[in-house]
Amino acid sequence: MRRLTALVCVLWVFAVASLQxxxxxxxxxxxxxxxxxxxSLSLWLDLPHAMRKTxxxxxxxxxxxxxxxxxxxxLFEKAWGQCISLWLEQWQLKNSVGIALSSPVWxxxxxxxxxxxxxLQMMANLTGTAHAHTALTxxxxxxxSSASLRSASLQMPPSWQPLMVVHYKPSQQWNPSSEKTxxxxx
Amino acid sequence: MVVLWLTAxxxxxxxxxxxxxxxxxxxxxxxxxxxxxxxxxxxTLPVEYTCDGFSASPALSWRNAPAGTQxxxxxxxxxxxxxxxxxxxVLYKIPSSVSxxxxxxxxxxxxxxxxxxxxxxxxAPCSQGPGAKTYTFTLYALSKPIGLSGSSIGGTEVLSAxxxxxxxxxxxxVSYTRTAPSSAAANCTYVRNSVTGSTTGTPAISCDxxxxxxxxxxLPSHSMMSGITATNxxxxxxxxxxxxxxxRIPLNPxxxxxxxxxxxxPIGVAINGVPIFNPCKQGGCQNGDTKVLGxxxxxxxxxxRADDYHYHAAPVCMMAGKASNYWDTxxxxxxxxxxAIMGYNNPDGTIATRDAVCGGNTVSTPNAPAGxxxxxxxxxxxxxxxxxxxxxxxxxxxxxxxxxxxxPPVTPFAVSGLxxxxxxxxxxxxxxxxxxxxxxxxxxxxxxxxxxxxxQIRYSPLSGVDLVAALALNANKGKSSCWxxxxxxxxxxxxxxxxxxCR
Numbered sequence: 001m002r003r004l005t006a007l008v009c010v011l012w013v014f015a016v017a018s019l020q021x022x023x024x025x026x027x028x029x030x031x032x033x034x035x036x037x038x039x040s041l042s043l044w045l046d047l048p049h050a051m052r053k054t055x056x057x058x059x060x061x062x063x064x065x066x067x068x069x070x071x072x073x074x075l076f077e078k079a080w081g082q083c084i085s086l087w088l089e090q091w092q093l094k095n096s097v098g099i100a101l102s103s104p105v106w107x108x109x110x111x112x113x114x115x116x117x118x119x120l121q122m123m124a125n126l127t128g129t130a131h132a133h134t135a136l137t138x139x140x141x142x143x144x145s146s147a148s149l150r151s152a153s154l155q156m157p158p159s160w161q162p163l164m165v166v167h168y169k170p171s172q173q174w175n176p177s178s179e180k181t182x183x184x185x186x
Numbered sequence: 187m188v189v190l191w192l193t194a195x196x197x198x199x200x201x202x203x204x205x206x207x208x209x210x211x212x213x214x215x216x217x218x219x220x221x222x223x224x225x226x227x228x229x230t231l232p233v234e235y236t237c238d239g240f241s242a243s244p245a246l247s248w249r250n251a252p253a254g255t256q257x258x259x260x261x262x263x264x265x266x267x268x269x270x271x272x273x274x275x276v277l278y279k280i281p282s283s284v285s286x287x288x289x290x291x292x293x294x295x296x297x298x299x300x301x302x303x304x305x306x307x308x309x310a311p312c313s314q315g316p317g318a319k320t321y322t323f324t325l326y327a328l329s330k331p332i333g334l335s336g337s338s339i340g341g342t343e344v345l346s347a348x349x350x351x352x353x354x355x356x357x358x359x360v361s362y363t364r365t366a367p368s369s370a371a372a373n374c375t376y377v378r379n380s381v382t383g384s385t386t387g388t389p390a391i392s393c394d395x396x397x398x399x400x401x402x403x404x405l406p407s408h409s410m411m412s413g414i415t416a417t418n419x420x421x422x423x424x425x426x427x428x429x430x431x432x433x434r435i436p437l438n439p440x441x442x443x444x445x446x447x448x449x450x451x452p453i454g455v456a457i458n459g460v461p462i463f464n465p466c467k468q469g470g471c472q473n474g475d476t477k478v479l480g481x482x483x484x485x486x487x488x489x490x491r492a493d494d495y496h497y498h499a500a501p502v503c504m505m506a507g508k509a510s511n512y513w514d515t516x517x518x519x520x521x522x523x524x525x526a527i528m529g530y531n532n533p534d535g536t537i538a539t540r541d542a543v544c545g546g547n548t549v550s551t552p553n554a555p556a557g558x559x560x561x562x563x564x565x566x567x568x569x570x571x572x573x574x575x576x577x578x579x580x581x582x583x584x585x586x587x588x589x590x591x592x593x594p595p596v597t598p599f600a601v602s603g604l605x606x607x608x609x610x611x612x613x614x615x616x617x618x619x620x621x622x623x624x625x626x627x628x629x630x631x632x633x634x635x636x637x638x639x640x641x642q643i644r645y646s647p648l649s650g651v652d653l654v655a656a657l658a659l660n661a662n663k664g665k666s667s668c669w670x671x672x673x674x675x676x677x678x679x680x681x682x683x684x685x686x687x688c689r
Contacts, residue, residue, distance in 0.1 A: 066618040070641035070673045073682065119673060122643055123687040126616060127669055164493060166421055 027136075027160050031167040036148045041104055041141035045160060048118050051083050053159035069119040077111030084108055090157040095147050104141035217250035220325045220356040224289075231321065231360040237312030237378075238364065238371065241392035243275065247286035248325055252353045255282045255327040259348055260295070261341050264311070264321045272301045273341030274321060275308045278332050278348075290429075298339040306337075310392070311362045318363040327353045370437040373524070373555045374398050377435060380457045380517045380526075380553065385507030389459030390428075393437060397578065400520065401432035402459025408485055408503035410495055415480030422495035427459070431587060439524030439555050439575040445544055446523070446573040451584045452496070453570060454527055454560075456519035458504050460487065461496040462527070465567045475566050486568075492588045499568035500530075511535060515552050518562060523575030526554030528561050538563075544572040613646040613672070644672040648686070662688040 028044040052064040059067075068076060084106075093101045109117075117137075143149065156163065175182050224244035225231050235244050251258070262275035276298030277291075284294055292307070300309035313319045329351045334343060374393035377400070381388050389402035403424035410422050427433060433455045452461040465475045476498045482488050485503035489495045505513055513529025521527055525546070532538045532549050538561035539547050545567060546560040560570045573581075580587060619640045648656055648668040656668040668688040 063618050066616065066643065067641045070618075070643060070675055070682075072675065119671070119685065120687070123645070123669070123671055123685070124689065126643065126645060127667070127687065127689060164421065164423070 027163040029156070029160075029163055029165050031154075031165070033149060033167070033169040036150060037145045039104075039143040039145070039149050041106075041143065043106075043139040043141065043160075044136040045139060047109070047114055047137045048121070050157070050159045051080070051114075054083050054086055054157065055079060057159075065118050065122055069115065069122045073112055073115060076115045080111045080114060087157045087159075090155070092155040093143065094153050095145075095149070096151040096153075098153075099147065101145045101147060101149065101152065102143055104143045106139055106141040108139055109137060218248070218252060218327065218354050218356045219250065220246060220248045220323060220358045222246050222323070222358060222360075225358075225360040228359050228361070231311065231362040233362075235310060236362050236364075237310045237374070237393060238395075241308070241310035242290040243287070243308035243310075245287060245289040245291075246323060246325075246358070248356055249285065251282070251285070251327045254329055255353060257282055257328045257331045258284065258295075259326045259328060259332060259344055260287075260323065261326075261344065262308075262321055262323045263341065264319055266313075266319075271341070273298075273309075274300050274302075274311060275323075276300060276339065276341045276344055278334065278339070278344050296339075298341065298344055300341070307390075311364075313362070313364050318361045320359055320361045323358045323360075324355055325357070326355045329353050369555075370395055373437045373439075376517070376526070376553055376555065377437075377520060380520070381459075383508060383512065383516050384456075384458040384504060386504045387458040387460070389455075389457075390432075392432075396437060397434040398437055398520070399432035399434060400455045400459060401428045402455075403427065404460050404495055406458050406460050406485075406487075406495070406501075406504060408506075409483075410485065411483050411488060413484035414482065414488060421493050422489040423493040425492075425494050425588065427461075427587065433461070433522075433587075434578045434580050435520045435522070436524030436576065436578055439557060441557055441574050442523075442576050446577050446581070448567075448570060448572050452522065452580070452587070453573075454519050454521040456497060456501045456504055456527075457517060458501070460501065460504075461494070462501070462519055462569055463496050463498045464569070464571075465498050477566070477568065494588060500562035500564070505529065517554055521560055521570060521573065521575075522578045522581045523573040524555065524578070525558045525560060525575055526551065527569060528554065528559045530562060532561075544574050545570045546574065613644040613670075616643045616645075617641070639675060642672075642674040644674065645669045645687075656686050656688055665689055 027046065027050075030042040030044075032040045032042075034040055048065060048068070049061070051068075052059060052061060056064055068079070071079075088103060088106075091103065093103075095101055114137075154165075171185075173182055221227075222244045224235055231244070235242055246260070248258075257278075258280035259278040260275065260280060261273060261277075263271050263273050266272050277287075277295040278298060280287075280295040287294055297306040297308075299306050302309045302312075311319060311321055326348055328348055332344070332347050332351075334347050370393070374391075377393070377398040378391045381391060381400075386406040386408045387402065389400045392399045392401070404427055405422060405424050433452075435455070448464045450466045451463060453464050454462045456462055463476075465477060467474050467476055467479070467481070476482055476488070477486065482498055485497070486499040486501060487495055487497040501518060505518060508516075510529070511531070514531040514535055515533050516529075517526040518529055519527040528538065528551060530538060532547070533551055538549070540561055540563060541547055544560070545563070546558050548558055550556065551559045558574045562569055617640055646669060647653075648670060652670075653668055656662055657665060662668065665688040668686055671685045671687055673682045673685070
């Protein structure tokens with residue numbers, strides 16, 4: 001009976017994983033146009049979740065996290081690399097006339113870091129009574145294009161959805177000395 | 187006349203109580219009928235379609251519309267007194283291809299504003315006078331599109347616009363008799379009336395015997411996210427607090443024998459439909475006070491990680507829409523235990539005393555249930571520190587309120603293949619057996635193959651000197667329990683080191 005109770009607890013904490021927080025984590029992509037041809041990207045992503053939806057969409061979260069925490073790091077790194085490859089292929093940034101623009105240079109976490117994140121999640125779930133948060137990972141990226149980025153269209157990997165996209169062009173002024181007053185207009 | 191009007195009024199503003207507008211007589215078309223599974227002709231309208239129930243609009247269907255019908259218009263009306271018509275439901279621009287409306291219809295037609303305004307859509311029967319009231323659904327078959335547009339088209343405007351283009355009409359009469367208002371009904375009226383005090387968004391209100399349901403998208407019309415001094419990259423977006431996900435406010439609040447703590451998250455709903463949270467950051471009050479940390483905008487709100495806008499203190503921008511003493515006698519919002527959240531003062535204008543229990547008092551307050559009221563203040567916890575009454579199920583289920591914006595899992599949680607074995611060698615084992623390989627071949631040019639097999643997580647609690655040693659590490663400062671974990675693949679093989687985890 002105790003084993004059954006424990007398993008039910010394990011299953012429960014997985015099942016309510018998305019329901020605990022009052023301010024839920026949601027995937028978000030922020031694009032900031034630094035200049036005409038330079039785009040800075042910040043991607044907030046639940047990586048284990050997105051990885052499962054990419055590699056094993058028919059698996060449950062529990063079995064996926066179980067398997068990927070237990071597998072040898074070498075295998076995990078191979079799967080993670082495959083996942084990133086698929087995401088890069090699914091990412092399509094085009095200018096206003098439909099010409100594909102440069103792919104971003106992303107700074108993804110390495111396989112060991114990501115696998116450890118999944119292991120921490122498993123350990124927290126197995127030893128606690130409430131589901132621990134999956135912290136969103138912030139992944140930075142840069143796009144430097146030979147063409148203007150002022151008007152573009154973007155397609156992203158389906159496994160990142162739902163996703164809030166925020167994009168803006170900041171106002172920037174160079175302030176060369178402390179005597180110069182910067183006038184701010186919003 | 188006003189008294190007569192009120193006898194069939196739902197407590198609204200009475201913006202379209204009008205003398206009956208004559209409509210050009212039309213030639214009845216044989217067989218053009220209007221019916222409803224909710225009630226037969228001259229039958230009784232079930233309570234779920236009234237303000238005593240869910241305020242759902244009934245399903246309707248019609249047959250044998252006249253040839254040449256280009257569009258339909260529907261009006262539900264009652265006659266509270268001779269020569270006066272009150273509109274409960276105005277729905278126009280119904281396509282000619284449609285022959286029925288679903289229960290709680292939101293999908294078909296353009297909703298007009300009823301006599302209880304200002305909300306568009308079905309305004310459920312909610313007579314405040316005694317006796318049976320007859321409500322008539324009338325469907326008009328039109329020879330041409332109605333040609334009306336605007337955000338507040340009323341029944342009078344619709345009837346006037348279609349008078350020359352009505353080919354035929356079909357009607358259905360039903361009746362409803364309200365029983366003497368219960369305390370729940372009276373409290374429902376308080377909630378309904380309270381939202382009319384908002385100038386920054388009006389939620390939809392419905393009630394049953396247990397709860398008032400406050401439905402909204404939780405986007406106020408006042409400015410948002412301005413004045414935040416801490417970092418907040420969220421963007422307020424509409425939430426789905428509609429239908430079954432509306433906020434449930436208990437209609438029979440009583441002071442409970444024990445208080446309930448206000449966890450981090452929603453503690454109530456402002457009358458503009460925006461949730462009110464306790465002061466604390468996500469994760470608990472040990473993480474700080476949102477207002478003190480500069481995370482709130484000039485309206486005492488901000489958008490959370492789900493881009494959900496909410497207040498953490500008095501909704502001052504919403505309150506600015508009325509004279510400050512308005513909030514002495516009218517609720518600012520509703521706590522999740524059903525008691526009112528009032529303004530800074532008592533009804534007599536004196537600064538409200540806030541008890542040391544939950545932050546309210548028992549002063550009798552008009553427009554609010556008896557027994558207790560919370561009062562906003564500019565000192566933490568700003569609204570309430572605990573619940574005096576029994577909270578709504580929405581307190582425990584607060585996370586689920588936001589879940590509809592998430593996509594559901596691809597498949598239901600798969601239990602098969604996952605098992606937790608008993609203690610062997612002092613360790614518990616969680617095992618997953620994968621019965622099949624999977625191959626990712628989305629590109630056809632590359633793949634990852636995981637062979638079928640078993641995966642294990644084995645773990646056991648640390649004790650004695652091992653526990654002391656683990657807790658002595660800086661990384662485990664403040665923690666009290668530790669476990670040793672092993673991550674293994676088939677047959678106990680592992681290429682990973684054992685790991686100590688503490689919490």
